[in-house]
Amino acid sequence: MTFELLAFEVAPSSGIPIYRQLMDQVKRLVASEHLKPGDPLPSVRNVATALAVNPMTISKAYSLLEAEGVLERERGKGMKVAATKNVAKSTEQRLEILQPSVDSIIAEAKQLDIGLEQLTQQIEKSF
Amino acid sequence: MTFELLAFEVAPSSGIPIYRQLMDQVKRLVASEHLKPGDPLPSVRNVATALAVNPMTISKAYSLLEAEGVLERERGKGMKVAATKNVAKSTEQRLEILQPSVDSIIAEAKQLDIGLEQLTQQIEKSF
DNA sequence: ATTTGTGTATTATAGTATTAATACAGTAGG
DNA sequence: CCTACTGTATTAATACTATAATACACAAAT
Structure with a gap:
């Protein structure tokens, strides 16, 4: 019953x-x-019940991550983070991963007539 | 042929x-x-061709916005921003609209081990 | 051997998203 | 009237997302 506190979160109304x-x-x-x-990684069934979601939905995510080389599967055991290809990533690389979200929120802010200072201020307040 | 430069943008790979x-x-x-x-608003067909998307997809968006009271329809003419219910919104209200995206990017940053300063710095750079 | 835990496969169903090709009703300008 | 422009309706097809209920193969511990 080894389950980790891996706090996955899902936004149901996000459309994603x-x-x-x-x-x-x-x-x-x-x-x-x-x-x-x-x-x-936490088991398919654990995540599924925790998120009130069908197990096959979690299995699909894990399978795709395995296909991408992010995870590895062990028969009868569970999924684990793959060794190959998963070296530590630099700050620049991690910022690159975040960049699409940065671009997105900036576009939204501009459409809302929210300036740079108001945006960063709001982020600081919510962080 | 009155078309406005309304620069709608669509991210195809976003899943939304x-x-x-x-x-x-x-x-x-x-x-x-x-x-x-x-x-x-720009016509259904204009937006559809500009975004290389089916007209009915745009029509669906407009129809739903009309149902929400954001837009109004004029037979034979086009869609326009509704008068009722669309008063100017305060800064606080606009920040409220942005809040979900703020929460989202903060969660992402934390998972990426990106701190508040790095995040705001990146936003400033991209703004 | 049994139990309990892994992930996965199967089959079926449902809802949603998107595209395609037409066609129609209304408005506006020549 | 004719043309060109609006948004919309229809019908069909395709793909994706998610759920449901079972069942299977494997591993580990008892």
């Missing part, structure tokens, strides 16, 4: 598919070494 | 439905009065 939200989160956690090579 | 991306953009532009009550 659940399996995609999950994949992105795992990738970020791996990139930052919050999940290190060899670390086990 | 096109009609939803469009609706959100219009709402933001209305909230900030970049689009004022009475302002005409």
